Structure formats: structure tokens, C-alpha cells
Amino acid sequence: MTTLEDSAPLPLLDLRDFADPATRAPFVARLREAAHGAGFFYLRGHGLTEREQAELLRQSRAFFALPRAVKQALHMANSPHFRGYTAAGDEITRGARDWREQLDIGAERAPLPESGAADAAWRRLQGPNQWPAELPTLRPCLLDWQQRLTEVGLTLLRALALALEQPEARLAAAFEGAPVQHLKIIRYPGRQPGDSDQGVGPHKDSGCLTLLLQDRQGGLQVQREPGAAWSEVPPLPGSLVVNLGEVLEILSDGFLRATRHRVVSPPAGVDRLSVAFFLGPRLDAQLPALPLPPALAARARGIEQDPLNPLLDHAGRNFLKGRLRSHPEVARAFYADVTALG
Template sequence: MTNKRRGATPDTPQKQPALPILDLRDFQRTDQRQTFLANLRQAARDVGFFYLIGHGVNDTLIQQIWQVSRRFFALPQAEKNAISMANSPHFRGYTQLGRELTRGVPDRREQIDIGAELPALELSSKDPAWMRLQGPNQWPSRLPELREVTLEWSATLRSVAISLLHAFSVALEQPETALDGLINKAPAQLLKLIRYPGSHQAHERQGVGPHKDAGILTLLLQDDHPGLQVEKNGEWLDVPPIPGALVVNIGEILELATNGYLRATLHRVLVPDAGVTRYSIGYFLSPSLEGSVPLLPLPEHLAKDALGPESDPDNPLFRDIGPNALKGRLRSHPDVTERFYPEFLP
């Protein structure tokens, strides 16, 4: 989760109905397709989050990603620190507890960020800074299977996310491939393995502060412990885990592409109580760094409900993809900014 935003103020979550549950298989079923598309459009407009079942991700792979994630976080601290994100101009690698910020407040989580495995570009001082985002990942030497499993997970979730992107295009009465230009160059996806240790301290309940995701779509796998909440009408709604389901939310790129007809939604994570640890695995379908976000020509009956992209002077949205991607990373990881991007320091 990247671009960080000011959140809603209520602190006590209220009991609310569950989020919509959509079955991706219905997109390919002739008798269910139109109902699925209507429900997809409604879910995205209403709260911007939904559960996804029928996604086709193999149960064996799900167990493998959980196992390798827990094994990574169980490594000695020195071995995790050896692949610290602070070593990477590409914002890849391990982040210690409290080292990532949401609007300047430390998040109580540790994580490893894994992007597309690509070589760093050969750049000159005249090239734009966002081109430095492409590059290799960092891998722990003691856990070689982490690379194999996480890259397979990323490839699998990318396929699911692209199917959803096609469904969104059709739901908006566009050609199915209307948004493929966002992803048909070098991939800029991100995978986060995340661990939230519990706490009984009130000032340590922020696992991740209120924010919106900067990419196209996010697909989240949760363990058995609650904590994720989304904001709707000034209240925080719990998003409890459902076995086998992915939680999906739209990012700011779709908000830009639809002139605000689809809107990214504020969400946050509260850490569990002391003695409990929560794990999650987030996959973020992001646009290729080159180019800009198109504006879809929505039909009149949809366009009239487009509110325009949200305007936040503390976090402006850019149509140019590279600067937009870099902006969020710089503000979330000040240690990387200080070392590799000092020209952006105040």
C-alpha cells in the first residue's frame, strides 16, 4: 500500500453487513455475466472493496505462500536486516517494524517488498528519477524457496488481477482490453508479505494508517485474524477474513481513468491484541512506469455520475505514471529517500 492519505476520524468500528462476495467464474458464464458485471460495478461504486471467490488460485500455492512467509519472518533479525530496503534504490527488500510511515506516523508492521524481477536500467543524471524504480529484488540467502514461491504467487495473482481489469472495462461499457495499455510494457507490480505483531498499547494500534492504494487493483490474502477496515460514510467497516477468498480494492489509477466514477477507498489495519500476530499478503497490480493514465470515454449515463478524481493538496494525483509511483514511495520510506533520492528532501 503506497500513497498515504488523511483518514476518517471515528475510532470505534461499528457492526456492518459483510462486503459483497463476487465469483470471478461468473464473468465467463453466459447466464451470469451481466449480473456479475452489475454487481462488480455496484461494489466498486458503493464501497470500493469486495471479496473475490472462484479466482482459481491453487490451494497448494496458498499454503506454500503462507509457509514461506512465516519462515521468512522467523529468520534471525540480522538476516532480515541484511536485505533491508534501505539498501535498494528500487524500494525492494525488508522493512523493520515501525520504519514505514503513513502520513508521518510509523506503522506497526514488518514486511518484505518484492517487485517484478527486472534488471536495473542504465541511466544518466538526465533521466527522470522514477526510472530508478525498476530493478532486482533482494533475497535472503538462507531461504532460497522464497524467490520461487513469491514469484509464482505474483504471476498467478497478476493473471487474476488482469481478468478483473478486463471485467471492470466491460462493466464500464468499454472494450475488454481498454486498459491493457497500462500494463503491456515492463510490469511494475508489487508483492508485500506482512507481519503485524499485537500490542495492548493504544498508541501502537496502527498497523497501517488510513490511506488509499496508488495502483490499479489490490488483491489481499488474509490469515484468520481480523484487522482490516474500510471507511464508508465516516465509519470504519470491518473486513473479516473469509477462508479461500481474496479481498479486492480499486486503486487511484482506476479513479483517474474513470474521472472519479470509480473511487479508491480509505482503509487501514489495526494490530491484534498483545500475544497475537496477524499475517497478510498483498498483491498490487500497478501500471507500467512509462506513459500516462488514459481517460476512458464513459457512456453518458455513467459519465454523469463521475465526480472527478479526488483532490488532496497533500497528495496530488498525477496522470504521468512514473512520477505518481515515485511520489508514494518517497514519502513512505524516508530512509531510502535520504540515501538514494536526496534531491527530494525538503
């Protein structure tokens, strides 16, 4: 049984230090240790103003305040691309229902043609979003946030390549053209006494990087090692929370490890808003391990072997297996032909 403990704050990094030649090397060194250790850190200097952050949260709250019928008309079960609205209790993590409602979007791209190959169902992940006509300001706000965080994420990937003693552009090829851009606005309703406190259950993120904006209500917790105590990640005004996904664990043979995390529901009478952006390689990218220098390779922990969550070295297939498990309605409607992902 795991417990919750108070822990030292996560590392706080400032992305402006990477742009300054005088502070670049210390920034890369701190990033290496943060990414190898906690796998989570706070990030400032990302270029998104407090006014822009407040507007994003305002737009998110306006969406969740729409009538239930309006939101349900955008239900994710309409979309083979896993885009749209999910009501509280409709998403599954580790076999249990998550008590949160959310809207998922991605890059506005045309669907990929079907290839006919039995293991290419991941091609269905690309496609258009669903938007509420009743809130026309939401679309430009979310798409702008998504694009700007893509640039922040790509900058961090250059820094992570240097942290792994690779050429700065080493990771860029897998993101050229059409990287996975996945954004979700999320509301966690307050729980009543006796209800489950699973806002979202323990999981790893399947992509490469996650950049999270939290409102003032806490609830995010991390587990640095399997079976360890859970640690709080409280909101830090002006900052984003960054965590590593499974792609980086695969590429680095576990030197960088995707960290398991969860969200505990707020108490009755309180809700929690967050906006999560997930950056991943192109869906067709294969993910061979990087040749780490001996000093780093000696610290690599290997890929965590979890029978409930096998890590796959193909970006699209790795992303799809998590989506299918989390959204059974979409799986039944559009992926009945998918019987295995290995």
C-alpha cells in the same frame, strides 16, 4: 472524529462467472456496483487453491522467523527500487510509524537506464529484488504467486473495462510489456497496552488493483467516504480481498474511487499475516481519463482532492510519490535530488 461501525458484508464475487457466457453480464454489473460503491470486494474463483494459500502463509511465517540480522541484511535502504525488508516502525503513513514488518518484491527486471530528466526519477523504481539465502524456497513461491495474481488482475481489468462500457481491451495497452508487479508479505506484531494501534495508517493504494490474502486474524478496515465510520473487512476463507487503487480513480474521473483503508494492530500475544499484491500500469504510462458514457459520467464523483495525497496522471510518478513518503531512508539514500513531484 471517526468511529467504527458494524456494516453489511462486502460484495462477494466469483471470477468464474466472468468466464461463463451465461453469467458474464450479471458479473460485470455486480462488479460495476461493487467498484463504484465500496471499492472493496471479496473474490472467489481466482484459481489459487487453499493448499497454495496455506503454503504461501507458511513461507511468509518462515521468513519472519529468521534471525533479525538476516532480515536486516535485506533492508530496503539498500535498494533504490524499494525492494527488501522493512522492520516494524520503519515505514511511515500519514506522518506516523506503521507497526508491521514486511518484505517487498517486484518483477525481476534489469534497472532502467537513467534518462537525465529532472522528472524521471520514477525510472529508478525498476530493478532486482533482495532474497534471503537462508530460505531458498521463498523466491519461487513469491514469484509464482505474483505472476498468477497478475493474470487474475488482468482478467479483472478486462471486466472493469466492460463495467465502464469500454471495449474489453481498453485498459490493456497501459499494462503491456512491463506492468508494475509489487508484492509484499506482512506481519503485524501484537501491540502492548498503551501502544499505538497503527498497523498501517489510513491510505489509498497508488496502483490499479490490490489483491490481498489474509490469515485468520482480522484488523483490515475501510472508510467508504472521507470522515465516515471505519468498517471491518474480516477474513473470509478461500477468498481474496480486492480493492481499487488511485489509477482507476483517475481513469474514471472518480466513478471508481480508491477507498481509504487501514490495519489495526492485533492485541498482545497475537500476530497477523497478510500478503498484498499490487498491480499497476507500466511505469511510463500516462493516464488520461476514459470517455465514460453519459449515464456513468453523471455518477462520476471527480478525483478526490487531498492536499496530503495529490493524484498524478503519470503511473511512475504517482507510484514514486507514495514510496518516497513511506520510506524516508530510501528517499534520503537514492532520491535526494527529487524535490517535487507535480
